[in-house]
Amino acid sequence: MKIQNNNVKSLLVLYRDISLLGKINGLLGWDLNVNLPQGASEGRAEQSAYITKLITQKWQSEEFKSLLERVKSEKNLNNYEKAIVRNIAHGAKYYHRVPEKTIVEFSRATSRAFVAWSKAREKNDFKSFLPHLEKIVDMSVEIAGHLGYDKNPYDALLDLYEPEFTTEKGKKIFSELVAELTPFVKKITSSKTYTSYTSPFKENAEFTFEEQEKFSHFVLSKINYDFDKGRLDISPHPFTENVGADDVRITTRYKKNDFTESIMIALHEGGHALYEQGVNPEFEYTPLEGGVSLGVHESQSRFWENQVGRSFEFVADTFSSLESYFSDRFRENTSPKDFLLHFCRVSPGLIRVEADEVTYNLHIALRFEIEEALINGKAKAKDLPKLWNEKMKKYLGIVPKTDADGVLQDVHWSYGSFGYFPTYTLGNLYAAQFTNAMKKDLDFHQVALNGQYKKLLDWQRKNIHQYGSLYWPDELVKKVTGESLSTKYFLKYLKEKYTKIYDLS
Ligand code: MG
Numbered sequence: 001m002k003i004q005n006n007n008v009k010s011l012l013v014l015y016r017d018i019s020l021l022g023k024i025n026g027l028l029g030w031d032l033n034v035n036l037p038q039g040a041s042e043g044r045a046e047q048s049a050y051i052t053k054l055i056t057q058k059w060q061s062e063e064f065k066s067l068l069e070r071v072k073s074e075k076n077l078n079n080y081e082k083a084i085v086r087n088i089a090h091g092a093k094y095y096h097r098v099p100e101k102t103i104v105e106f107s108r109a110t111s112r113a114f115v116a117w118s119k120a121r122e123k124n125d126f127k128s129f130l131p132h133l134e135k136i137v138d139m140s141v142e143i144a145g146h147l148g149y150d151k152n153p154y155d156a157l158l159d160l161y162e163p164e165f166t167t168e169k170g171k172k173i174f175s176e177l178v179a180e181l182t183p184f185v186k187k188i189t190s191s192k193t194y195t196s197y198t199s200p201f202k203e204n205a206e207f208t209f210e211e212q213e214k215f216s217h218f219v220l221s222k223i224n225y226d227f228d229k230g231r232l233d234i235s236p237h238p239f240t241e242n243v244g245a246d247d248v249r250i251t252t253r254y255k256k257n258d259f260t261e262s263i264m265i266a267l268h269e270g271g272h273a274l275y276e277q278g279v280n281p282e283f284e285y286t287p288l289e290g291g292v293s294l295g296v297h298e299s300q301s302r303f304w305e306n307q308v309g310r311s312f313e314f315v316a317d318t319f320s321s322l323e324s325y326f327s328d329r330f331r332e333n334t335s336p337k338d339f340l341l342h343f344c345r346v347s348p349g350l351i352r353v354e355a356d357e358v359t360y361n362l363h364i365a366l367r368f369e370i371e372e373a374l375i376n377g378k379a380k381a382k383d384l385p386k387l388w389n390e391k392m393k394k395y396l397g398i399v400p401k402t403d404a405d406g407v408l409q410d411v412h413w414s415y416g417s418f419g420y421f422p423t424y425t426l427g428n429l430y431a432a433q434f435t436n437a438m439k440k441d442l443d444f445h446q447v448a449l450n451g452q453y454k455k456l457l458d459w460q461r462k463n464i465h466q467y468g469s470l471y472w473p474d475e476l477v478k479k480v481t482g483e484s485l486s487t488k489y490f491l492k493y494l495k496e497k498y499t500k501i502y503d504l505s
Contacts, residue, residue, distance in 0.1 A: 001080050001282045007071045008081045012286055014067065015088060018058045019285040025051040027243050033235040034251060045111075056103065059095035068092060080288070083470050087287035090163055098146040106139050110416040117414035124404040126385055133381045133413060137374050140418045144375065154375040157419035162295045162426060163472050167372055170422050173429070174365040176487045182395060184495065185359055188346045193502045197345065198331075200338040205257065205329035209234075212254045215325055216266040219318075223304055223453045225250075225270045226277055237411075238265045240272035240301075245284045248276045259326065260343055264305050271304035272297060274457060278465030292469040292476060294420070298427025299434060300460065306357055306428075307435045307493075308456070313448035315340045344501050348396040350405045358494055361428060362395040367410075367421040375418060430477060432490035434464065437481045 003009055028048050036044055058064065071085050095103075113132035120129035144153035147160075152167040159165060188194055216232060226248075235251035242248050250269035254262050275291050283289045291297035308314050319336045331338075346356045352363040370387060373379035379387055388407040389399045400406035412420050438444065438459050447455045463480050477485050498504070 001280070001286075001288075002078060003081060003084075005071070005074060005077055005081050007067060007074060008077065008084055011064075011067050011071055011088065012084065014058065014061075014064050015287055016285045018055055019287075019289065021051055021055045021058070023243055025055070026241050030241040030243065030249060030251075033237070033239070034233045049107075052107070056095060056100070059092060060100065065092075065096065080470070084287050086472070087469055091287065093147055094160065097148065098143055102139070102142065102146065106136075106143065106416060109135050109139060110414065113414040113416070114411070117408065117411065121404050121408040124402045124408070126403040126408060129408065129414075130382055133384070136413065136416045137381055137418075140416060141375055141377075152372075152376065154372050154419065157375065158422065159419075161417075161420050161423050162293045164474060165295070165422065165426070170368055170372075173422075173425065173487055174361075174368055177361050177425070177491070178365050178395060180487075180491050181358060181362060181494075184498070185346065185348060185362075185396075187504055188358065188498060188502050189348065191502045191504055193341070194346070197341060200330055200334045200342050201258070202329050202331055207254075207256065207259045207326060207329070209254045209256075211325060212259050212262045215259060215321075216252055216262055218321065219263055219266045220250075220270050222318075222451065223267065223270055223274065223308075224457050225273055229277060230273055232266070238269050240269045240276065242276045242290060245277075245279070245281050245289075248273045264309055264343075267309040268301040268305040271301035274304070274460070275300040275465050278457075278461045279468035280466050283468045283470075288468045288470050290468060292467075292471065293473045294423035295426030296430055296464075296473050296476060298424055299430030300464065302427050302431040303435060303460070307431060308448060308453070310340075310343050310357065311448060312336070312340055313445060315343065317449060317451045340501060344498070346498065346502070348398055350392070350398060350400045351409055357428075358498055359396060361425045364421050364425045366391040366395055368425075371418050371421065426473075426485070429485055429487060429490045430473075432493040433477060433481050433485060433488075434460075435493070436489045437463075 003012065025048060028044060028051065032041075032044050032048075068085075068088060072089060074081075074085075077085065109132070113129075113136055116129050116132045120126060140157060141153060144156040147156035149156040155166045158167065158170065213232070217227075220232065221227070229246045230248045230250065233249065233251050234253060236253065238251050238253060240248065240250045250266075250273050252262055252265040252269065272291075275297060279289060279291075291300065315336045319339065322339065323330070344356070346358045348359050349355060352360070352367075355363055366388070369391065370379065370384065373387075374381065374384075384407045385403050388403075392406065393399050410421075412418075435444070438456070441459060442455060444456075447453075464476065467476065471479060474484055477483075
């Protein structure tokens with residue numbers, strides 16, 4: 001990476017502190033989720049808040065602001081320099097346009113809302129969460145106003161998570177997905193293969209955490225996750241933390257009665273980590289480090305989880321290993337096909353994080369529509385339980401009996417993360433479109449069947465990972481696939497795969 005412009009050089013020096021502080025905060029967050037003694041949460045909140053304050057001050061310093069303004073009007077920047085300025089300007093929007101008073105108040109409101117949400121969910125008491133939700137919606141509308149937008153205040157929030165993603169693009173994507181997937185789910189659930197499903201496990205089979213941990217290590221090594229520069233731990237909600245280019249950690253969880261989730265989490269978080277481990281090391285501590293957006297990041301995890309982990313090839317390749325670990329708890333005569341059906345089981349359910357590939361995006365469509373309505377004042381927070389249940393009925397044909405299994409199930413709104421949910425769907429779409437391009441360059445079927453996952457990773461490294469945040473999502477997807485993001489490849493992928501798995505005609 002060649003940096004010639006002196007103002008960009010100075011800006012990078014200042015940015016380095018922001019990046020370093022971010023990683024220190026990340027480590028505190030990792031420790032909070034993995035190791036923290038129960039009584040230590042107050043102290044950790046204090047420490048983390050202090051680092052956040054330092055980061056905010058760095059973004060808001062006069063030196064940083066004036067340097068950024070100067071650099072924005074520079075003419076002859078090279079591509080690296082342009083991307084650096086673009087990324088900093090994008091990140092600075094929040095800190096420079098939203099008044100400090102609002103940032104602090106929002107942080108306080110969301111901290112309180114998170115605690116209220118946890119209790120409300122536990123007690124199935126939406127009413128106790130409602131005043132917090134109302135406050136967060138009001139403040140999100142205010143923040144969108146500060147950030148600025150052309151057509152829709154929701155655009156300002158979407159752009160925080162996925163640069164240049166808009167309500168209009170989202171409406172098109174979700175209407176296409178809903179139109180195709182709702183009838184497809186019905187077709188699957190009325191098939192003979194669906195109704196005759198039986199678990200591949202013996203009744204009351206149990207799998208110890210130690211066994212599952214070993215198998216997760218085996219799977220992660222297979223996909224070339226670098227354990228010398230990472231580690232696997234346990235946390236209630238799995239995540240990936242980049243503490244540094246040589247320290248990308250992942251977490252997982254284990255269920256006693258089924259190891260499927262732990263395999264899929266290892267592949268998913270492993271996919272996020274491979275992306276971070278594969279970025280050009282010269283980008284570290286600059287605004288080009290790390291994955292470019294949440295949507296593209298999610299595509300790299302969904303690729304390993306779904307395109308690979310839930311494929312006939314992966315199951316065929318790993319079946320003998322599964323047998324050597326767990327076969328005494330398999331039903332008699334289980335075959336790879338039984339495991340493919342188990343891993344790819346489609347089942348319209350209430351909970352998003354447990355959803356299969358086919359129904360998953362319907363859960364997101366519902367959240368996208370509700371967020372858009374809330375931010376535009378077309379829906380009121382108090383009406384959410386009713387709205388939620390109506391949409392569940394319409395898209396998935398089921399209605400939750402409790403708000404805990406409905407509108408209260410996700411943490412995101414208590415964090416104030418309006419605009420985050422759609423990036424999960426974007427991840428699925430990017431993954432399918434990238435894989436379609438990958439399959440033109442290599443024989444996916446043979447490569448995966450023979451467990452040559454390094455070849456898949458090399459393709460990702462060459463086409464996606466190395467660039468970090470150099471190209472924005474639309475630039476990247478055009479560069480790799482020749483066109484902008486569409487639902488076409490994802491729908492084709494799902495229909496071909498599940499028509500085969502469920503013997504549909
Ligand atoms: Mg993810």
